[in-house]
Amino acid sequence: MIQKKICMLGTFAVGKTSLVRRFVESIYSDKYHTTVGVKIDKKTVKVGNEEVMLLLWDIQGEEKAQDLRKSYLRGAAGYLLVADGTRRDTLYTALTIQTRAQDTVGAAPFILLINKSDLVDQWQLEERELDALADRGWHVIKTSAKSGTSVEEAFLSLAKRMLEV
Amino acid sequence: MSELPTAIRDFILTVTADTRLPAYLRVDGAGRLTDWGGEAETYGLVNLQKGVDVGEQVFFLAGLLPLENSVFLPDVKTDSGMYADAYLFRDGDRKIGDETAWVLLLDATANASKRQRMQQRAYDLTFQVSDLEREGDALYQAKEELEARVRERTAELSKANEQLRQELAERRRIEAALRESESRFRRLSESNLIGIMFWDLRGRITEANDAFLDMLGYTRADLAAGKIHWEQVTRSEARSLDEKAFAEMSANGACTPFKRQFVRKDGSRVDLFFGAALLEGSTNKIVCFALDPSKYK
Numbered sequence: 364m365i366q367k368k369i370c371m372l373g374t375f376a377v378g379k380t381s382l383v384r385r386f387v388e389s390i391y392s393d394k395y396h397t398t399v400g401v402k403i404d405k406k407t408v409k410v411g412n413e414e415v416m417l418l419l420w421d422i423q424g425e426e427k428a429q430d431l432r433k434s435y436l437r438g439a440a441g442y443l444l445v446a447d448g449t450r451r452d453t454l455y456t457a458l459t460i461q462t463r464a465q466d467t468v469g470a471a472p473f474i475l476l477i478n479k480s481d482l483v484d485q486w487q488l489e490e491r492e493l494d495a496l497a498d499r500g501w502h503v504i505k506t507s508a509k510s511g512t513s514v515e516e517a518f519l520s521l522a523k524r525m526l527e528v
Numbered sequence: 529m530s531e532l533p534t535a536i537r538d539f540i541l542t543v544t545a546d547t548r549l550p551a552y553l554r555v556d557g558a559g560r561l562t563d564w565g566g567e568a569e570t571y572g573l574v575n576l577q578k579g580v581d582v583g584e585q586v587f588f589l590a591g592l593l594p595l596e597n598s599v600f601l602p603d604v605k606t607d608s609g610m611y612a613d614a615y616l617f618r619d620g621d622r623k624i625g626d627e628t629a630w631v632l633l634l635d636a637t638a639n640a641s642k643r644q645r646m647q648q649r650a651y652d653l654t655f656q657v658s659d660l661e662r663e664g665d666a667l668y669q670a671k672e673e674l675e676a677r678v679r680e681r682t683a684e685l686s687k688a689n690e691q692l693r694q695e696l697a698e699r700r701r702i703e704a705a706l707r708e709s710e711s712r713f714r715r716l717s718e719s720n721l722i723g724i725m726f727w728d729l730r731g732r733i734t735e736a737n738d739a740f741l742d743m744l745g746y747t748r749a750d751l752a753a754g755k756i757h758w759e760q761v762t763r764s765e766a767r768s769l770d771e772k773a774f775a776e777m778s779a780n781g782a783c784t785p786f787k788r789q790f791v792r793k794d795g796s797r798v799d800l801f802f803g804a805a806l807l808e809g810s811t812n813k814i815v816c817f818a819l820d821p822s823k824y825k
Contacts, residue, residue: 366583368591375651397651399644400603400611400636403588418587423603423647434599438591 364407367525368418368438369518372431372464373445374456375424378478381508382445383421386518391509398423401435410522417522431460433467441472441525443517448477448505451487472524474502476517481507544634551612553631554619555582559593562628571633572607586631592616595629603640606633611640723800723818730812731758743800743820745793761790763797777806777814787821 371379380398385391387406404419422435436442444461446454457475464473475496477488493503502520506513532540544550549570554563561582564573576585583590588604593616601614612633619628717724723740727733733756741748746756762770766788773783785803792798801819 366587366590376655395651395655397644397648399640399647400605401588401601402605405587418590420588432602434601437599440591 364414364416366416366418367440368420369521370420370422370436370439370442372422372442372460373424374426374453377445377447377453378508379424379445380421382514383419385508385511385514408519408522410526415522431463436464436467439468439471441521443521444473444475446477448479448486448488449482454488472521472528474504474517474521476504476506478506478508480505480512481509549635551633555593555629557627559583561585570608571610571612593629603636611636726815727758728813740818743798743818744790763789763791773804777804781806
């Protein structure tokens with residue numbers, strides 16, 4: 364079976380672990396538990412007629428993008444950049460992380476997830492900021508690990524793009 | 529390490545081996561597992577099979593082999609729940625794709641747990657600070673709104689105060705004018721140059737000066753006792769003149785002075801030159817003056 368390594372990237376408390384738990388175990392907890400190091404989960408999905416085992420590297424969120432350890436990215440076939448819609452600065456950290464990730468894994472496919480869409484009334488990010496990224500060719504999906512909105516779509520969309528490479 | 533004496537190097541190795549639960553995997557150039565040992569089971573590395581791709585058995589190694597350089601993966605959470613520092617390095621100087629790779633795992637659980645607690649505390653504090661900042665912002669905004677409302681209310685009160693001040697000044701002016709008017713009228717009344725009296729449409733004479741009382745032969749005591757009534761001082765022949773005068777007062781506020789005969793207290797008659805006007809703002813209170821023409825012959 365094909366295996367594809369996906370890295371979850373983003374600053375702390377944007378919901379990387381919650382997204383993985385929602386996708387793999389279909390559960391969500393409101394309590395925040397910081398991730399140390401890296402935790403690897405796996406889930407088999409079907410993309411077209413092909414079964415793919417996704418290896419999900421839930422990497423600890425660093426406050427500063429330059430603290431991201433590149434060795435964790437080695438061998439990644441794609442990555443999900445995660446930002447928190449209620450904290451504008453998390454988007455700009457994600458942009459810096461993307462540059463750093465590209466240095467390590469090249470032009471691997473990635474998707475920007477703006478998480479916490481269930482709290483859209485508290486969002487600091489504006490639509491025009493996301494539109495500007497979309498204009499640059501970025502794939503942006505609004506997700507909610509809490510409600511599950513677009514979580515499956517995000518992982519499957521990345522899996523499909525990884526297989527197309 | 530080369531600078532360290534052999535005894536020290538050996539001791540470090542012994543301490544590391546004793547305290548950090550080392551486990552190892554050996555992988556051939558094709559990525560197949562060829563050997564393993566040490567504390568592999570401690571990290572959940574069980575049911576391993578030689579000759580099978582290591583990435584399919586130890587998932588965190590997928591995509592990492594073959595090695596170009598050594599790789600260090602700190603704090604990898606293993607299937608057993610323990611954290612391990614993973615070191616991947618090549619064996620010897622063989623060409624890429626044709627060498628043996630080693631994977632060394634050393635226990636990092638204690639450090640990772642300690643860091644997890646510290647990191648959790650730090651992030652919790654960060655969120656608390658953010659919450660406090662948000663609350664501070666909300667309080668500042670509420671304070672601004674409150675101050676704006678106070679300014680608005682103060683302006684309204686100031687405007688109302690100014691209006692009240694103007695009304696009081698106007699009222700004082702009117703009262704002063706009224707007092708002056710009353711003073712002039714009182715002076716006229718008390719001079720007794722003409723007879724002056726007040727009565728209402730029920731016929732009650734409520735006030736009169738001495739000149740008027742003298743003209744009709746009444747005393748101030750009679751007036752105080754309510755003994756003077758319009759009917760008493762009016763001849764029946766004069767009523768038609770009175771009705772005409774009332775009609776004129778209703779229309780114009782005052783009637784044209786006319787000669788009218790009054791009945792004195794002793795029953796005698798006296799002709800007086802008489803005029804009347806409704807008091808300002810009233811429909812039933814009348815002020816009258818009377819002149820005795822005989823006094824001016």
